[in-house]
Amino acid sequence: xxxxxxxxxxxxxxxxxxxxNWGRKYSLWPMPYGTACCAIEFMGTVSSQFDVSRFxxxxxxxxxxxxxxxxxxxxxxxxQAPALKKIYEQMCEPKWVVAVGACAASGGFYxxxxxxxxxxEIIPVDVYVPGCPPRPEQILDAVxxxxxxxxxxx
Amino acid sequence: xxxxxxxxxxxxxxxxxxxYGDETVVVDRASILEVMKFLKQNAACPFNLFLDLGGVDYPxxxxxxxxxxxxxxxxRNRRIRIKTALPESDLKIRSVISVWESADWFxxxxxxxxxxxxxxxxxxxxxxxxxxxxxxxxxxxxxxDKRQPIPVMADLV
Ligand code: SF4
Numbered sequence: 001x002x003x004x005x006x007x008x009x010x011x012x013x014x015x016x017x018x019x020x021n022w023g024r025k026y027s028l029w030p031m032p033y034g035t036a037c038c039a040i041e042f043m044g045t046v047s048s049q050f051d052v053s054r055f056x057x058x059x060x061x062x063x064x065x066x067x068x069x070x071x072x073x074x075x076x077x078x079x080q081a082p083a084l085k086k087i088y089e090q091m092c093e094p095k096w097v098v099a100v101g102a103c104a105a106s107g108g109f110y111x112x113x114x115x116x117x118x119x120x121e122i123i124p125v126d127v128y129v130p131g132c133p134p135r136p137e138q139i140l141d142a143v144x145x146x147x148x149x150x151x152x153x154x
Numbered sequence: 155x156x157x158x159x160x161x162x163x164x165x166x167x168x169x170x171x172x173x174y175g176d177e178t179v180v181v182d183r184a185s186i187l188e189v190m191k192f193l194k195q196n197a198a199c200p201f202n203l204f205l206d207l208g209g210v211d212y213p214x215x216x217x218x219x220x221x222x223x224x225x226x227x228x229x230r231n232r233r234i235r236i237k238t239a240l241p242e243s244d245l246k247i248r249s250v251i252s253v254w255e256s257a258d259w260f261x262x263x264x265x266x267x268x269x270x271x272x273x274x275x276x277x278x279x280x281x282x283x284x285x286x287x288x289x290x291x292x293x294x295x296x297x298x299d300k301r302q303p304i305p306v307m308a309d310l311v
Contacts, residue, residue: 079284082307111299113291114283122304 024068024094025147026056031067031091033084036074038101038133045136055143064090069146070123071139075103076116088123096149098142099125102132155199155234163189178235186238187248193225194253199232201225204250207260209268213294217241219268223250246271267292 003011030052032042046052046060061067064087076084088097099119102108105128107117119125126149127142156170156177166185171178181189193201205224212218223236240247249272250257261272262281269290272278280287284305289296 078302078304079282081304086307113296113298113300113302116304117301 021150025150027059028055028057028069028096028143028146029059029061029067030057030069030071031061031064031087032071032073033087034071034073035076035080036103038073038103041133041136042071042073042100042139045139050136050140052140052143055140055147057143064088065092067091068095069143070095070097071100072097072104072119073100075108075110076119077114078116079114081116081122084119085122096126096146097123098127098129098139098146100129100139100142101134102130105130108132155232158196158198159189159192162192176233176235178237180237180239183238183240183247186236187250187253189236190223190250190253193234193236199227199230201227201232201234203228204254204256204260205233207257207264209264209270209292211268211292211294219245219270221247221264221270240270245269246273248272249274251275266290269293 003013032039034042044050046058052058057069064070068091070088070091072084088095097119099105103110103115104119105125107115109132111117116122127145129138129142131138156172156179159179160167160170163181163185166182166189167179168182169180179189203226205226206222207224208222210220210222212220217239219240219242221238221240223238225234225236226232227234238247245268247270249261251261251272251274258275258277259281261275262278264270265272265275265278266280266282267290279285283291286305287302289300
């Protein structure tokens with residue numbers, strides 16, 4: 001049947017995945033895993049000045065089972081690495097991970113016996129945010145990159 | 155306080171000095187418990203608050219390790235520092251938990267970071283590093299970029 005001729009401009013054709021992902025990308029539910037100074041920047045990011053809700057990611061959950069975007073903000077040491085891994089595993093698919101700041105991305109300037117040299121040693125990371133700490137705009141940029149990634153997979 | 159200690163413990167007081175009103179006493183480690191008991195219990199200036207315990211590693215010195223106790227007297231508003239040296243070959247000292255219970259975690263930390271054994275400690279295990287960690291990271295000869303296997307989740311309760 002020729003939809004176009006029959007319905008004119010009143011319908012759109014697409015794939016179910018694209019529609020679902022279009023919804024997903026504007027309703028990311030972040031789980032902040034804040035362990036150090038970088039987490040303070042996240043407070044700015046969710047507050048009125050920068051307002052992450054413009055990107056649909058303002059519903060911050062403190063339970064991994066209710067969220068799909070893990071934001072690791074701060075220094076992760078070896079002792080808590082298993083806890084972070086467990087939290088990641090508790091999140092339902094699909095899920096994304098952002099390593100916010102030098103510490104989460106690479107260990108930062110803590111090249112010592114106690115600090116994990118980047119969380120990608122234990123969990124997969126989608127976006128790395130540089131900076132010590134990063135500006136809130138950079139965290140917003142990371143959210144946009146995640147959105148682009150969701151789109152790309154549709 | 156220095157004079158009192160010297161009179162009471164004599165040769166166990168190896169050295170002492172005083173800068174800007176902060177008294178420091180170097181004590182023979184064999185008498186540490188007696189000196190600590192006296193400092194806490196004496197009526198004139200009871201040091202009833204155990205502030206801190208730190209370890210120091212002097213790789214080129216003999217004896218190599220040192221413990222530094224920081225005490226504070228709440229009623230008299232005075233501080234004192236007690237130092238004691240420990241040789242590498244015999245790294246142990248008597249625990250002061252029987253005098254101040256708050257010494258518990260400080261001693262565990264010193265054990266964790268420097269490998270100093272506190273005799274009489276009821277639960278001498280690592281405090282900051284995880285079970286299975288090899289070595290003592292605050293020793294000067296611990297390699298700065300040495301990495302150890304990532305631990306598995308410990309039981310939380
Ligand atoms: S990257 Fe810098 S600001 Fe962020 S947690 Fe590490 S030390 Fe703090």
